[in-house]
Amino acid sequence: xxxxxADLPDRGGLNADVLSxxxxxxxxxxLGLCSPGIVLVGIIIVLPIGWLFWLxxxxxxxxxxGANYARVVEQxxxxxxxxxxxxVAFIVTGLCVLLGYPLAxxxxxxxxxxxxxxxxxxxxxxxxxxxxxxxxxxxxLQRKGLLNTWLMDLGVISQPLPLAHNFTGVLIGMTHIxxxxxxxxxxxxxxxxxxxxxxxxxNLGAPPTATFWQIFFPLSLPGLAAxxxxxxxxxxxxxxxxxxxxxxxxxxxAMRMEQTTSLYSNWGAGSALGxxxxxxxxxxxxxxRWLLGARATSAWGAR
Amino acid sequence: xSIARSAPPINIRGIAKRFGSVPVLSDLNLDVAPxxxxxxxxxxxxxxxxxxMILAGFVRANAGSIGIGGEEVIAKPPHKRNIxxxxxxxxxxxxxxxxxxxxxxxxxxxxxxxxTAERVEKALDLVxxxxxxxxxxxxxxxxxxxxxxxxxxxxxxxxxxLMDEPLSALDKGxxxxxxxxxxxxxRRLGMTTVYVTHDQREAITMSDRIAVMNKGRIEQxxxxxxxxxxxxxxxxxxxxxxxxxxxxxxxxDSVWYAAKRVYTASPLPSPGRHWLVVRPERVRLAANAEPDxxxxxxxxxxxxxxxxxxxxxxxxxxxxxxxxxxxxxxRGDVLTLLPGAGQPVRLRIEPEDAILLADEx
Numbered sequence: 001x002x003x004x005x006a007d008l009p010d011r012g013g014l015n016a017d018v019l020s021x022x023x024x025x026x027x028x029x030x031l032g033l034c035s036p037g038i039v040l041v042g043i044i045i046v047l048p049i050g051w052l053f054w055l056x057x058x059x060x061x062x063x064x065x066g067a068n069y070a071r072v073v074e075q076x077x078x079x080x081x082x083x084x085x086x087x088v089a090f091i092v093t094g095l096c097v098l099l100g101y102p103l104a105x106x107x108x109x110x111x112x113x114x115x116x117x118x119x120x121x122x123x124x125x126x127x128x129x130x131x132x133x134x135x136x137x138x139x140x141l142q143r144k145g146l147l148n149t150w151l152m153d154l155g156v157i158s159q160p161l162p163l164a165h166n167f168t169g170v171l172i173g174m175t176h177i178x179x180x181x182x183x184x185x186x187x188x189x190x191x192x193x194x195x196x197x198x199x200x201x202x203n204l205g206a207p208p209t210a211t212f213w214q215i216f217f218p219l220s221l222p223g224l225a226a227x228x229x230x231x232x233x234x235x236x237x238x239x240x241x242x243x244x245x246x247x248x249x250x251x252x253x254a255m256r257m258e259q260t261t262s263l264y265s266n267w268g269a270g271s272a273l274g275x276x277x278x279x280x281x282x283x284x285x286x287x288x289r290w291l292l293g294a295r296a297t298s299a300w301g302a303r
Numbered sequence: 304x305s306i307a308r309s310a311p312p313i314n315i316r317g318i319a320k321r322f323g324s325v326p327v328l329s330d331l332n333l334d335v336a337p338x339x340x341x342x343x344x345x346x347x348x349x350x351x352x353x354x355x356m357i358l359a360g361f362v363r364a365n366a367g368s369i370g371i372g373g374e375e376v377i378a379k380p381p382h383k384r385n386i387x388x389x390x391x392x393x394x395x396x397x398x399x400x401x402x403x404x405x406x407x408x409x410x411x412x413x414x415x416x417x418x419t420a421e422r423v424e425k426a427l428d429l430v431x432x433x434x435x436x437x438x439x440x441x442x443x444x445x446x447x448x449x450x451x452x453x454x455x456x457x458x459x460x461x462x463x464x465l466m467d468e469p470l471s472a473l474d475k476g477x478x479x480x481x482x483x484x485x486x487x488x489x490r491r492l493g494m495t496t497v498y499v500t501h502d503q504r505e506a507i508t509m510s511d512r513i514a515v516m517n518k519g520r521i522e523q524x525x526x527x528x529x530x531x532x533x534x535x536x537x538x539x540x541x542x543x544x545x546x547x548x549x550x551x552x553x554x555x556d557s558v559w560y561a562a563k564r565v566y567t568a569s570p571l572p573s574p575g576r577h578w579l580v581v582r583p584e585r586v587r588l589a590a591n592a593e594p595d596x597x598x599x600x601x602x603x604x605x606x607x608x609x610x611x612x613x614x615x616x617x618x619x620x621x622x623x624x625x626x627x628x629x630x631x632x633x634r635g636d637v638l639t640l641l642p643g644a645g646q647p648v649r650l651r652i653e654p655e656d657a658i659l660l661a662d663e664x
């Protein structure tokens with residue numbers, strides 16, 4: 001890109017006007033090429049969010065007020081929803097890390113062919129609708145579902161386990177649906193770790209466990225951070241699975257928004273909830289960057 | 304830092320390695336003397352890197368034995384072998400700075416912090432990187448990374464150091480500088496060193512001995528001078544330096560090229576077809592009148608003369624179309640006396656420079 005201001009032609013130099021006209025033309029052409037993208041981003045992101053923000057500033061009577069935001073902070077039920085949402089997000093993210101890290105590690109160490117076959121099993125659920133998968137979990141986990149029937153028939157338990165229509169059900173369903181979002185970036189970053197680093201560590205006297213914790217794990221952190229951020233953010237806004245698996249007992253932020261808008265038709269309050277979620281999410285992303293950024297960039301910088 | 308006192312020999316016996324059904328090494332034997340700088344030289348796919356990986360313990364051989372100072376290590380895991388290694392891409396840990404990279408092997412050996420700091424400092428001195436301990440790896444130049452990798456490989460005083468084409472990523476000037484530096488470092492520390500390269504010039508510059516590898520076998524193991532002056536196979540003659548190959552025949556207890564008798568200092572081979580190998584710098588231009596019964600005189604036509612600054616190469620064609628190259632230094636008025644393309648010349652080869660090699664299958 002020669003349109004950078006640093007290399008503007010010298011004023012008064014040989015052919016300076018021709019060269020600066022050329023630079024202007026190039027800058028315009030680039031702007032032209034970018035314009036469809038800019039327009040699209042404006043229409044589908046900037047405009048709706050601006051509108052959302054605008055709506056949130058008006059109360060039910062159509063008066064400009066901060067009532068919508070005041071309610072979010074003051075009403076106990078909103079605060080409870082807020083806490084539940086973060087509780088679910090933290091636990092689901094934790095479960096995804098516990099299940100996903102070993103899975104991604106295994107995938108990254110498998111021979112290429114076996115790894116691509118196993119990867120299909122990770123990606124396959126992606127092609128099925130979230131709704132279908134959630135109902136499938138209901139079939140398996142509910143009171144008279146597959147799992148409880150089998151366990152009772154086998155005599156392992158006498159009372160059905162409460163696995164669906166509660167907090168546990170929400171966790172199981174969400175972890176299943178969000179796991180690939182953690183595994184895929186993690187797998188990619190693990191694949192990018194040069195085997196020579198591990199060889200070098202062993203050669204220098206590090207036993208396998210030390211090699212893993214001192215070399216492999218720190219080098220996989222950028223991928224883990226990416227996966228954790230994606231899963232956590234998706235958790236915060238999740239609707240379908242908690243709504244179905246929670247049986248009305250687990251109210252998450254997105255469900256509260258749905259109630260407010262479709263049940264009470266209070267668009268201002270719903271918008272305020274959206275704005276708060278957006279702000280908190282952005283704030284968390286900032287904290288993530290700040291916490292993991294330094295390590296992540298130092299690990300990626302050498303590539 | 305002194306390693307010399309305990310530098311052990313390496314005895315490699317009957318190493319065989321297949322990848323799937325493809326044999327990479329077959330029944331390979333090699334003895335490396337204590338404190339020796341031995342180079343494994345060969346084209347890619349010759350098995351040299353595989354042999355190094357087996358020595359380091361990263362690749363499991365199908366059969367064979369590796370003795371280090373008399374101790375069998377073939378089944379020892381890599382972290383218990385106490386061998387330093389410099390990798391082709393250096394494999395410096397990107398999430399650690401220079402200090403922590405070099406301290407890594409000491410940390411694994413639970414060296415006290417004060418001693419670690421002292422030894423890292425010494426190692427940095429040794430590779431002339433004083434004051435760079437706090438640098439991040441990605442802030443280093445290629446040459447500096449190379450030195451850090453070297454410091455890391457010797458800081459724990461291993462008795463054996465392996466190097467896998469450590470200089471191949473550096474540009475020419477730096478590479479030649481590092482060759483001399485590695486050589487003198489080896490002389491000072493005296494560790495038994497196995498060095499892998501595909502660069503014959505590098506091998507000749509640095510090594511005590513060179514093992515030329517081809518298709519999973521060692522073709523010739525010799526001192527660089529011997530390897531260059533007396534290659535034993537056509538492959539070695541072709542791989543080390545430049546060579547003219549002239550087909551000759553042995554009959555009636557003498558060697559013949561076309562209808563000319565060839566004088567050679569090589570022992571007389573069995574009857575049949577052979578190769579006469581002559582280094583280009585051993586071919587001389589002879590004055591036309593010069594009669595000499597003991598030297599080989601060949602009539603040729605100059606095809607091209609290529610000027611290369613310090614030297615020139617003259618490509619000539621013998622009477623039967625055989626190509627031959629001649630190299631000499633550009634001193635004095637050599638160039639002006641040189642015949643131009645298309646002119647006839649007489650070439651002279653001394654008997655001791657005419658090497659006879661068996662015609663390979």
